[in-house]
Amino acid sequence: MNIRMVLLASAAAFAASTPVLAADAIVAAEPEPVEYVRVCDAYGTGYFYIPGTETCLKIEGYIRFQVNVGEDVGGDSDWDAVTRGQVQFTAKSDTEYGPLTGVIVMQFNADNATAQDAILDSAYLDIAGFRAGLFYSWWDDGLSGETDDIGSVVTLHNSIRYQYESGTFYAGISVDELEDGVYQGDVDPVTGLLVPNDGPNNVGVAFGIGGTAGAFSYQVTGGWDVDNEDGAVRAMGTVDIGPGTLGLAAVYSSGPNSYYSTAEWAVAAEYAIKATDKLKITPGVQYYGNYIGGASAFDTVPSDYDGAGDAWKVGLTVDYQIVDNFYAKASVQYLDPDDGDDSTTGYFRLQRSF
Known part of the structure; x- marks a missing residue:
């Protein structure tokens, strides 16, 4: 028996004598308990508890599309379309002095695709x-x-x-x-x-x-x-x-x-x-x-x-609720000052609130 056959026979014998080890068992971690959002009705409709706290939060806002008409409302044009999105966050919690309120209102305006701005429309705290x-x-x-x-x-x-x-x-x-x-x-x-x-x-x-x-x-x-x-x-x-x-x-x-x-x-x-x-x-x-x-x-x-x-001014405004939380508004105003030119302005608006 040559040396090559001896090595192959030894390797086969070693493999046969070695026990097969099973892979380590996979133990899944216990899932974290889920805290579902709870309704907070202490301050009216729309509030919910911030998970893990006793603070109630309400999120609301609107999306508005409006077309303004009148002299120079759009630079050299007599009409201009504008779009606005607004979001309001109101947080409330009980204290020994009464409800502690915090409000943040963000507003986003777009005159067109390249002329846009984002502003802080309101931010305040309120207590007692x-x-x-x-x-x-x-x-x-x-x-x-x-x-x-x-x-x-x-x-x-x-x-x-x-x-x-x-x-x-x-x-x-x-x-x-x-x-x-x-x-x-x-x-x-x-x-x-x-x-x-x-x-x-x-x-x-x-x-x-x-x-x-x-x-x-x-x-x-x-x-x-x-x-x-x-x-x-x-x-x-x-x-x-x-x-x-x-x-x-x-x-x-x-x-x-x-x-x-x-x-x-x-x-x-x-x-x-x-x-x-x-x-x-x-x-x-x-x-x-x-x-x-x-x-x-x-x-x-x-x-x-x-x-x-x-000067004197007259106008007419018409509001129409299309469906819940969605309405249209049209307004026209006429102004006649003694020391200037008279003018007529107005707008048409669609707004969806939430």
Whole structure:
């Protein structure tokens, strides 16, 4: 027997004598217990518990498509289509001082595919009547339709406020940062242009009082612009009459300021007609005394209303609910100032809320 045969025979004998070892058993890990989302009905519909916490969260928002029409609404064009998506997160939890609330609102706007922006529309905390952060003031409130022009140039501020609420009544006071408001100025005798008197508006103080009494609701709002040293006050109310709701409002401004700068005074009326369960028709009218026109954030305005003419405005707004959470709105407004050209503007909107 040669050496090769000896090696092969030895290898075969070793393999035959070696026991076959089974593979190690695979032991599956115990599955983690699943905590399903629980409904939180303590704060109303739509809230659920964040898993593992006692904090309730609500997610809501809307998608809006709108076509604006009017002179120069789209640059050199007389029409412009815009799209918006908005998402709101509201978190609530119980504390010894009452519910602790936190709100974040993100807004995404698209004028077209290449002109888009994402903004923080609101972000604030709220507890025991105190609110601090970025939120809309009482001056953002208005009547039912789209005709009334009785609000601030900018109604979203970094603010701190306290609001007392008791059933059908509330009263509050706020301190507002107004750096993106309007600036009073004087006419430069050489250039004829308005020149701001001071730098940015730093602060304002506002108050709001309102409530309901049966079919009647009311609100009184005021604000003092510290840097411009002028303020404004506004009263408005609604009452159910016949097939709709009548809304009336009046505003007075001691001088152009960040709370109201369109005119020295104005009165407005609207009647929201509930034509059917799905259709609402709202005609409106407004008259301005000593009208200087609408301003924008950071605009310079005259230091008073002297020499300004009057203006009037009429409009019609139609709301139609197509299905639940989906509606259409169309609005047209006509403005005729004494010291300027008349104009007609409007829009058509589709909006899906969730």
